[in-house]
Amino acid sequence: MNMQNNIYVISGASSGIGKSCVDLLLEKGATIIGLDLHEPEIKDNNYQHFITDVTDENSILSAIKEIEKQFTIIDGLINCAGIFANSKPLYDITSDEWNKVISTNLTGTFLLSKYISKIMIKNMKGKIVNISCIRSKIFRPNMADYAASKGAIVSLTSAMALDLSKFNIQVNAVAPGFTYTGMTSKSFDNPEIRKMSENLIPGGKIAMPEDIGKVIIFLLSDSSDYINGETIFVDGGYGILK
Numbered sequence: 001m002n003m004q005n006n007i008y009v010i011s012g013a014s015s016g017i018g019k020s021c022v023d024l025l026l027e028k029g030a031t032i033i034g035l036d037l038h039e040p041e042i043k044d045n046n047y048q049h050f051i052t053d054v055t056d057e058n059s060i061l062s063a064i065k066e067i068e069k070q071f072t073i074i075d076g077l078i079n080c081a082g083i084f085a086n087s088k089p090l091y092d093i094t095s096d097e098w099n100k101v102i103s104t105n106l107t108g109t110f111l112l113s114k115y116i117s118k119i120m121i122k123n124m125k126g127k128i129v130n131i132s133c134i135r136s137k138i139f140r141p142n143m144a145d146y147a148a149s150k151g152a153i154v155s156l157t158s159a160m161a162l163d164l165s166k167f168n169i170q171v172n173a174v175a176p177g178f179t180y181t182g183m184t185s186k187s188f189d190n191p192e193i194r195k196m197s198e199n200l201i202p203g204g205k206i207a208m209p210e211d212i213g214k215v216i217i218f219l220l221s222d223s224s225d226y227i228n229g230e231t232i233f234v235d236g237g238y239g240i241l242k
């Protein structure tokens with residue numbers, strides 16, 4: 001996989017799966033533009049960061065303006081920014097709570113993809129990777145908001161692939177299982193929850209961010225050129241035991 005000198009945009013770059021993608025791509029000599037609500041710990045000459053809120057179109061547009069000043073080619077986009085469920089039953093979720101999950105996980109992916117794909121279209125080349133979740137098809141109580149956002153990512157990914165394939169842009173998604181990140185560390189640091197979760201996985205361990213990141217990097221690489229519109233479940237076999 002030669003990704004040296006390629007340019008990638010990653011949302012949610014400051015933590016978890018997004019941060020692992022930054023690290024893996026920097027190791028390959030790529031240039032990374034990270035977008036996140038928070039400053040990253042990453043310090044690397046090939047990394048630059050824009051504080052961006054993916055739920056806010058103006059915030060995305062100001063990042064795009066800066067990106068376009070410096071780059072004419074974007075080789076890939078990873079839509080990693082995301083938040084978890086409000087953890088309430090359907091009948092207790094307020095409209096504001098619902099909108100926050102949908103606007104971060106779904107609309108954020110749409111907006112960033114819309115503007116980055118315009119740059120890719122000019123170059124007739126690009127790869128986009130969206131992030132779904134096992135909760136797009138295996139459900140648990142109190143996750144209606146999150147499940148809806150992640151199920152929609154599966155559909156959006158296929159629909160985006162259709163619109164963009166004539167421009168030689170491939171769009172795929174990964175659907176991670178239990179992964180130790182900023183989103184989940186509080187739960188998985190509890191030995192009881194960790195054990196209970198690991199018992200649900202045939203391989204017996206939860207994923208680390210790079211377990212997911214490596215599959216995302218594969219989907220950005222030339223090795224995946226003939227995969228398009230797919231969601232790949234990366235869950236250690238959780239789905240086959242459901």
Ligand code: NAD
Binds near residue numbers: 035
């Ligand atoms: P994380 O909390 O470690 O990282 C998410 C990052 O997104 C954070 O840096 C956060 O600041 C950023 N972010 C949140 N809202 C944002 C916004 N409005 N604008 C810009 N940035 C924003 O969590 P993670 O687990 O690495 O999550 C990455 C993706 O993976 C999410 O879409 C999540 O739903 C998905 N996912 C995670 C798991 C898991 O078990 N951790 C499982 C399946 C799917």
